[in-house]
Amino acid sequence: MPRNGTDLKPRILAEARKILLEDGYTALSTRRVAGEVGCTAAAIYHYFENKDALLHALIDEGFELLHDRLEAVPKGEGHLRGLCAAYVDFSSANPEFYEVMFHLHPTQMERYPVERYRAQRDYLALLGNAINVSRQESAHSPHSALRAATLVWSTLHGAISLHQAMRIDKSLRGPDLLDDAIRLAMRAVEISPLPSQPGISS
Amino acid sequence: MPRNGTDLKPRILAEARKILLEDGYTALSTRRVAGEVGCTAAAIYHYFENKDALLHALIDEGFELLHDRLEAVPKGEGHLRGLCAAYVDFSSANPEFYEVMFHLHPTQMERYPVERYRAQRDYLALLGNAINVSRQESAHSPHSALRAATLVWSTLHGAISLHQAMRIDKSLRGPDLLDDAIRLAMRAVEISPLPSQPGISS
Amino acid sequence: MPRNGTDLKPRILAEARKILLEDGYTALSTRRVAGEVGCTAAAIYHYFENKDALLHALIDEGFELLHDRLEAVPKGEGHLRGLCAAYVDFSSANPEFYEVMFHLHPTQMERYPVERYRAQRDYLALLGNAINVSRQESAHSPHSALRAATLVWSTLHGAISLHQAMRIDKSLRGPDLLDDAIRLAMRAVEISPLPSQPGISS
Amino acid sequence: MPRNGTDLKPRILAEARKILLEDGYTALSTRRVAGEVGCTAAAIYHYFENKDALLHALIDEGFELLHDRLEAVPKGEGHLRGLCAAYVDFSSANPEFYEVMFHLHPTQMERYPVERYRAQRDYLALLGNAINVSRQESAHSPHSALRAATLVWSTLHGAISLHQAMRIDKSLRGPDLLDDAIRLAMRAVEISPLPSQPGISS
DNA sequence: CATGAATGAGCGTTCATTCAT
DNA sequence: GATGAATGAACGCTCATTCAT
Numbered sequence: 001m002p003r004n005g006t007d008l009k010p011r012i013l014a015e016a017r018k019i020l021l022e023d024g025y026t027a028l029s030t031r032r033v034a035g036e037v038g039c040t041a042a043a044i045y046h047y048f049e050n051k052d053a054l055l056h057a058l059i060d061e062g063f064e065l066l067h068d069r070l071e072a073v074p075k076g077e078g079h080l081r082g083l084c085a086a087y088v089d090f091s092s093a094n095p096e097f098y099e100v101m102f103h104l105h106p107t108q109m110e111r112y113p114v115e116r117y118r119a120q121r122d123y124l125a126l127l128g129n130a131i132n133v134s135r136q137e138s139a140h141s142p143h144s145a146l147r148a149a150t151l152v153w154s155t156l157h158g159a160i161s162l163h164q165a166m167r168i169d170k171s172l173r174g175p176d177l178l179d180d181a182i183r184l185a186m187r188a189v190e191i192s193p194l195p196s197q198p199g200i201s202s
Numbered sequence: 203m204p205r206n207g208t209d210l211k212p213r214i215l216a217e218a219r220k221i222l223l224e225d226g227y228t229a230l231s232t233r234r235v236a237g238e239v240g241c242t243a244a245a246i247y248h249y250f251e252n253k254d255a256l257l258h259a260l261i262d263e264g265f266e267l268l269h270d271r272l273e274a275v276p277k278g279e280g281h282l283r284g285l286c287a288a289y290v291d292f293s294s295a296n297p298e299f300y301e302v303m304f305h306l307h308p309t310q311m312e313r314y315p316v317e318r319y320r321a322q323r324d325y326l327a328l329l330g331n332a333i334n335v336s337r338q339e340s341a342h343s344p345h346s347a348l349r350a351a352t353l354v355w356s357t358l359h360g361a362i363s364l365h366q367a368m369r370i371d372k373s374l375r376g377p378d379l380l381d382d383a384i385r386l387a388m389r390a391v392e393i394s395p396l397p398s399q400p401g402i403s404s
Numbered sequence: 405m406p407r408n409g410t411d412l413k414p415r416i417l418a419e420a421r422k423i424l425l426e427d428g429y430t431a432l433s434t435r436r437v438a439g440e441v442g443c444t445a446a447a448i449y450h451y452f453e454n455k456d457a458l459l460h461a462l463i464d465e466g467f468e469l470l471h472d473r474l475e476a477v478p479k480g481e482g483h484l485r486g487l488c489a490a491y492v493d494f495s496s497a498n499p500e501f502y503e504v505m506f507h508l509h510p511t512q513m514e515r516y517p518v519e520r521y522r523a524q525r526d527y528l529a530l531l532g533n534a535i536n537v538s539r540q541e542s543a544h545s546p547h548s549a550l551r552a553a554t555l556v557w558s559t560l561h562g563a564i565s566l567h568q569a570m571r572i573d574k575s576l577r578g579p580d581l582l583d584d585a586i587r588l589a590m591r592a593v594e595i596s597p598l599p600s601q602p603g604i605s606s
Numbered sequence: 607m608p609r610n611g612t613d614l615k616p617r618i619l620a621e622a623r624k625i626l627l628e629d630g631y632t633a634l635s636t637r638r639v640a641g642e643v644g645c646t647a648a649a650i651y652h653y654f655e656n657k658d659a660l661l662h663a664l665i666d667e668g669f670e671l672l673h674d675r676l677e678a679v680p681k682g683e684g685h686l687r688g689l690c691a692a693y694v695d696f697s698s699a700n701p702e703f704y705e706v707m708f709h710l711h712p713t714q715m716e717r718y719p720v721e722r723y724r725a726q727r728d729y730l731a732l733l734g735n736a737i738n739v740s741r742q743e744s745a746h747s748p749h750s751a752l753r754a755a756t757l758v759w760s761t762l763h764g765a766i767s768l769h770q771a772m773r774i775d776k777s778l779r780g781p782d783l784l785d786d787a788i789r790l791a792m793r794a795v796e797i798s799p800l801p802s803q804p805g806i807s808s
Numbered sequence: 809c810a811t812g813a814a815t816g817a818g819c820g821t822t823c824a825t826t827c828a829t
Numbered sequence: 830g831a832t833g834a835a836t837g838a839a840c841g842c843t844c845a846t847t848c849a850t
Contacts, residue, residue: 008809024307026228030845040811042847051845103305103367120369147374151361151382158360159353165307167322172352180353184386184393191386210834232820242836244822249834253820412813430632434841444815446843451813455841507709509630509771524773554778555765555786562764563757569709571726576753584757588790588797595790614830636824648826649831657824 009047011037016054017061021096025104028055055100056116062097063119066090070126080130080189084156084182087123091160092178098164102157124149131189148189155185211249213239215263218256223298227306230257257302264299265321268292272328282332282391286358286384289325293362294380300366304359326351333391350391357387413451415441417465420458425500429508432459459504466501467523470494474530484534484593488560488586491527495564496582502568506561528553535593552593559589615653617643622660623667627702631710634661661706662722668703669725672696676732686736686795690762690788693729697766698784704770708763730755737795754795761791 015036019028030051034041048054069090073082091098101120128145131152159181163174217238221230232253236243250256271292275284293300303322330347333354361383365376419440423432434455438445452458473494477486495502505524532549535556563585567578621642625634636657640647654660675696679688697704707726734751737758765787769780 029843031843041845042812043810045846046809102364102369117369121371124371146371147378147382150364150370150374150379151386154360154364154379154383155357155386156360157364158356158358161363162304162352162356162359165305167304167319168352169323169326169348172349176349177352177356180349180390180393181356184353184357184390187389188382188386191382231818233818243820244837245835247821433839435839445841446816447814449842506768506773507771521773525775528775550775551778551782551786554768554774554783555790558764558768558783558787559761559790560764561768562760562762565767566708566756566760566763571708571723572756573727573730573752576756580753581756581760584753584794584797585760588757588761588794591793592786592790595786635822637822646832647824648833651825652830 008037008039008043012039012044012047012054013057013061017058020058020100021094024096025100030054058097059100060116060119062094062101063123065094065097066101067119067122070123080127080134080152081182081186083127083130084152084185087153087156088160088178088182091164095164098160103161124153127152134189148191151188151191152185155188156181210239210241210245214241214246214249214256215259219260219298222260222302227302232256257306260299261302261306262321264296264303265325267296267299268303269321269324272325282329282336282354283384283388285329285332286354286387289355289358290362290380290384293358293366297366300362305363326355329354336391350393353390353393354387357390358383412441412443412447416443416448416451416458417461421462421500424462424504429504434458459508462501463504463508464523466498466505467527469498469501470505471523471526474527484531484538484556485586485590487531487534488556488589491557491560492564492582492586495560495568499568502564507565528557531556538593552595555592555595556589559592560585614643614645614649618645618650618653618660619663619667623664626664626706627700630702631706664703665706666722666725668700668707669729671700671703672707673725673728676729686733686740686758687788687792689733689736690758690791693759693762694766694784694788697762697770701770704766709767730759733758740795754797757794757797758791761794762787 012033016028016033019032019036028051030041030044033054034044037043044054048057066087069086070083073079073086124146127149131148132145159177162168163177168174168177214235218230218235221234221238230253232243232246235256236246239245246256250259268289271288272285275281275288326348329351333347333350361379364370365379370376370379416437420432420437423436423440432455434445434448437458438448441447448458452461470491473490474487477483477490528550531553535552536549563581566572567581572578572581618639622634622639625638625642634657636647636650639660640650643649650660654663672693675692676689679685679692730752733755737754738751765783768774769783774780774783
């Protein structure tokens with residue numbers, strides 16, 4: 001029976017999440033998690049196969065969180081813009097989550113199973129749907145919804161990424177760039193494939 | 203004169219770059235570089251004051267390379283599009299450089315002196331000039347050149363970043379996304395500040 | 405329970421002490437201690453926070469040992485002489501302890517907290533008491549007890565120090581010098597402050 | 607021909623001495639000396655076989671310096687006291703010299719040839735002479751001059767050593783202890799060998 | 809279920825020293 | 830006479846991980 005009252009697993013996750021959010025990925029060590037939880041580092045290995053498994057659980061959490069936020073966006077007119085805003089908000093509220101979710105190279109984290117990026121694809125599907133809806137009004141783009149959604153996503157991601165890497169000029173306000181990016185992303189649905197490469201787009 | 207045949211310094215830089223690309227920042231260690239080069243770890247300290255200095259040299263190298271590529275873009279009509287294309291090409295040709303130049307968190311690399319991001323600002327200035335020129339034809343955007351340039355940059359960066367992090371759906375071709383991003387970036391110059399915040403824009 | 409037969413902690417302390425005695429402070433390294441003990445360097449960090457903590461433990465051990473020896477000296481007449489003899493005996497029996505206790509520069513060991521020299525002050529207080537008692541018979545010295553005690557101590561320390569640093573001429577027997585020092589120290593209580601500085605002494 | 611104008615050897619010694627006196631023994635490294643002199647570390651090996659040889663030269667310098675100071679003490683009445691005062695003054699003025707001259711264990715500095723402690727013996731001889739002279743007035747001590755001189759020396763050394771190791775209580779002024787030690791040392795010449803061990807003293 | 813002990817590999821860095829040129 | 834390149838050994842320390850109990 002656990003000495004600390006409640007089951008250890010959720011508490012490990014909680015502290016790991018806290019460390020990740022507060023001090024970032026490099027600060028996340030088994031020793032520190034254990035210290036914060038109040039157990040031995042070895043105890044963690046009862047609940048997680050290794051440190052990566054713990055990190056994966058955290059990443060999954062992040063994707064669920066993002067999914068919930070996006071689901072909560074009111075459907076109907078303005079859905080696409082809402083999704084964009086919610087995505088940007090999520091990144092601002094949980095920068096370290098965002099970091100591990102979208103910046104970590106698979107090569108740096110070899111054991112993360114590819115199928116778990118499903119959550120990421122779910123998000124793209126959501127975006128795609130909204131795009132399809134919005135296109136019924138201005139239906140002049142032959143782009144596949146997935147391709148357009150990816151472009152929307154990448155536009156937002158670019159601004160977020162530079163913002164988080166603190167690469168934006170001090171004379172510019174970070175939120176301004178994020179706003180601009182959202183507005184630009186709204187135009188992504190209008191982008192057509194290159195006329196010189198007909199047939200490539202779906 | 204080197205005991206080792208060729209001069210060690212460029213080889214250290216090359217191996218460091220390779221490691222950075224293949225296994226990420228955390229894998230970059232003096233010992234591993236030394237091992238790959240075939241010298242002692244201490245030898246590295248003959249050429250670089252410390253690990254950070256090595257990293258900085260890598261970054262500087264990258265910015266010089268990018269600078270040269272952008273300078274070579276023919277000025278005049280289509281300059282902006284040319285700059286965008288050259289930027290994307292650079293990222294594809296030198297992913298390892300791109301990684302250190304634009305992805306590394308300052309928190310992972312605290313001692314990098316801020317002035318050295320000058321090269322990055324140079325690039326933005328180049329973009330800004332091209333934007334100003336292109337605007338004389340379609341002069342309807344009140345955006346400051348810097349802000350617009352940053353948006354252009356972030357748009358390209360987003361696509362590059364997702365592409366390099368291998369987050370793009372397999373059914374999509376990476377180059378397509380990059381093309382789309384360039385075309386979208388061209389529209390970034392048209393984005394106006396939020397009408398609800400009059401007077402903030404330049 | 406130790407994997408290694410006996411408990412590691414005392415063995416670490418013992419080997420550290422031995423190295424300190426045989427090859428001096430600069431030779432005391434975690435790796436070497438580990439090697440001598442037969443464990444990993446990392447194992448030492450299981451018992452001591454860092455190298456300094458190990459050193460502090462050594463010092464504390466030494467002071468406890470000395471304290472016990474001095475407490476065992478029979479009080480009453482001859483107490484002062486007994487304390488002196490016990491101090492010298494301690495130094496001869498435990499030269500390695502003596503070295504860390506009284507020779508280490510704070511600059512070589514910056515992090516040693518000042519309060520922990522308490523043990524040293526305790527010893528001085530003991531000496532001071534004995535001096536006060538002895539003075540009731542030959543009460544002609546206006547020296548404060550602390551100042552006199554320090555002088556007694558330093559007299560003994562000088563002989564011990566030269567003896568241990570092997571600086572004494574071979575034609576002289578070390579023990580003779582120590583004996584002489586004890587007898588001289590007994591006269592330290594008679595030393596008066598300089599007549600040319602009236603009022604400074606207590 | 608030397609690039610730097612003057613011959614390198616004296617300048618190496620000078621910088622080494624400066625480092626030793628200013629920042630102590632542990633700060634004395636070939637690299638730092640070379641840096642201060644303005645030459646390569648390897649250049650030092652032209653003039654000194656190794657780092658120890660450089661240190662030995664410094665120690666020799668120290669003994670010569672001390673010797674000069676002691677020679678300068680006016681002979682005649684008060685010679686002994688003058689020698690004591692000069693010795694203490696030397697230690698205060700050159701604490702780091704004193705450190706390497708009298709604290710370094712032969713075990714820590716194996717290659718220092720024993721015969722070079724001659725300078726130290728010279729000092730003792732000087733003391734011994736002064737003691738012999740002073741005894742002609744109060745000739746009641748059967749101690750050999752060498753033994754008495756050693757006791758005088760050790761008395762001074764004890765105070766100096768504790769003072770330099772910063773072991774003296776803050777409420778006590780270091781110079782006071784040194785003064786006391788000098789006065790006590792003057793009595794060292796009166797100390798007789800133990801009556802219970804007749805015949806041991808010379 | 810969880811601990812305490814211990815490992816083994818690795819980290820960035822510093823050192824005295826060597827040696828061809 | 831002195832340099833620049835390079836070595837090899839050591840430093841204190843941290844890490845994820847294992848395993849008997």
